[in-house]
Amino acid sequence: MVTSNKQNLIHPQAIIEEGASIGKNVSIGPWSYISKDVVIGDNCVINSHVVIKGPTKIGEGNKFFQFASIGEDCQDLKYAGELTELIIGDNNVFRESCTVHRGTIQDNSLTQIGSNNLFMAYTHVAHDCIVGSHCILANNASIAGHVHVGDYAILGGMTGVHQFCHIGAHSFVAANSLILKDIPPYLMVSGQPASPFGLNSEGLKRRGFDKEVILTIKRAYKEVYRKGLNVNEALEKVAALADNMPELTLFAEFIKNSSRGIAR
Numbered sequence: 001m002v003t004s005n006k007q008n009l010i011h012p013q014a015i016i017e018e019g020a021s022i023g024k025n026v027s028i029g030p031w032s033y034i035s036k037d038v039v040i041g042d043n044c045v046i047n048s049h050v051v052i053k054g055p056t057k058i059g060e061g062n063k064f065f066q067f068a069s070i071g072e073d074c075q076d077l078k079y080a081g082e083l084t085e086l087i088i089g090d091n092n093v094f095r096e097s098c099t100v101h102r103g104t105i106q107d108n109s110l111t112q113i114g115s116n117n118l119f120m121a122y123t124h125v126a127h128d129c130i131v132g133s134h135c136i137l138a139n140n141a142s143i144a145g146h147v148h149v150g151d152y153a154i155l156g157g158m159t160g161v162h163q164f165c166h167i168g169a170h171s172f173v174a175a176n177s178l179i180l181k182d183i184p185p186y187l188m189v190s191g192q193p194a195s196p197f198g199l200n201s202e203g204l205k206r207r208g209f210d211k212e213v214i215l216t217i218k219r220a221y222k223e224v225y226r227k228g229l230n231v232n233e234a235l236e237k238v239a240a241l242a243d244n245m246p247e248l249t250l251f252a253e254f255i256k257n258s259s260r261g262i263a264r
Contacts, residue, residue, distance in 0.1 A: 011048075023060070038071065041090070055083065056102070059090040059115065067097045074101040074127030076145060082109070089115035089133065100125040107146055114151070132169065150185060152207060168254050170207065172200045181263040184224075184254050186217055195263055196225055213247050220248055224255065225264065231255065 008022060011030040016022070019036030026040055029048035034040070037054030045063040046052070052064070056071035064070065071086045073079060084103040087110065094100070098119045103110040107128035114133035124142040125131060131143075132151035141159040143149065150169030161167065161179040168185030178192040186204065187196045199221050204214050223229065223237040235252055242248040255262055 020054075029066075035071075053102075054086075056086040056088070058088045061091040062088060062094070063092075064094045065096045065098075065121075068094045069097075069099045070094065072099065072101050074104055074145070076104050076106075076127055078106060079104055079127070084109040084111075084127075086111045086113075088113045091115050092117045092119070094119045095123075096121040098123050098125075101127045103128045104145075120157075126163075138175065152203070154203075165260060166254070166258065169250065170200055170203055172203060179263070180260075182254070182258040182260050184258075184262055185251050186221070187263075189263055193263070196221075209247070213245065216241055216245060216248060217251065220251055224262075231262070 007025045009027045011028060013030040014028045014032045016034045017036040020034045021039045023040055023042035025043045028046045031048050032046050032050040035053040038052050039057045041058055041060035043061045044058060047064060047066045049066045050064045051069045053071040082105045084105065086100060086102045092113060092115065098121065101111060104127050111125065111127055111129050113125065113131045116133050117131060117135045119137050120139045122140045123137040126143060126145040128146045129143055131149045134152045135149055136154045138155060138157040140157055141155040143161040144163040146164045147161050148166040150167060152170045153167045155173045156175030156177065158176045159173050159179065165179050166182045167173065168183055168187065170186050171183050172188045173179065173183065173194065174190035177190050177194040180193040183189055186200050188198045188200050189196050199218055201214055220238045220241050224234040235256060238248065238252045242252060
């Protein structure tokens with residue numbers, strides 16, 4: 001039986017399957033479809049013509065615009081109907097025709113999205129992706145299967161990200177870029193394929209990074225991208241700069257652990 005509350009505003013032409021769980025103060029528009037095994041937290045707004053399939057767990061305060069498709073079976077040809085999941089945090093916005101797919105058993109059977117993200121119209125989050133918090137995917141940006149996106153990353157419109165790539169925290173990807181390699185934290189990249197063209201200094205300032213921290217990250221960036229060093233040589237230089245600075249440790253560890261190699 002559908003779990004509901006008198007405070008909810010559910011249009012009579014919305015379809016909610018038995019087994020769905022709806023929190024308090026939730027609005028669901030006409031011709032939207034909520035399948036069983038979907039959990040929707042309090043204060044969510046689901047406009048008309050939205051499809052949400054399960055198993056999917058959605059936190060509080062999320063907003064879904066018309067024609068969004070959330071929790072659908074993935075497009076991986078290996079997928080054979082196995083039970084996989086989508087988990088979404090709080091206060092995200094999914095604009096028109098945004099698509100988010102559940103995971104596959106070949107990974108962790110999970111696609112996961114954090115909180116306070118904006119997914120603009122026609123964006124796509126594929127199976128097994130992990131998106132952090134405070135990210136922006138602009139119109140038509142698409143991330144393929146198994147992609148990880150760090151907190152506060154921004155992907156410009158029409159950006160395409162290859163399978164298994166990692167996008168570092170606080171990075172900025174210019175519009176129409178093609179990501180084939182991992183993008184370390186704090187970088188700005190552009191092109192097809194994308195390559196770095198500087199540090200996202202303005203973004204770091206807006207997010208409250210200390211001036212000295214930004215200057216140190218700039219020095220580390222130059223060691224990796226401007227001195228002609230190979231990755232191992234550059235990491236030795238960055239380690240010397242880190243000096244217990246967690247922001248720089250994040251930068252170095254990301255490069256060290258990159259499985260696809262970093263964009264250079």
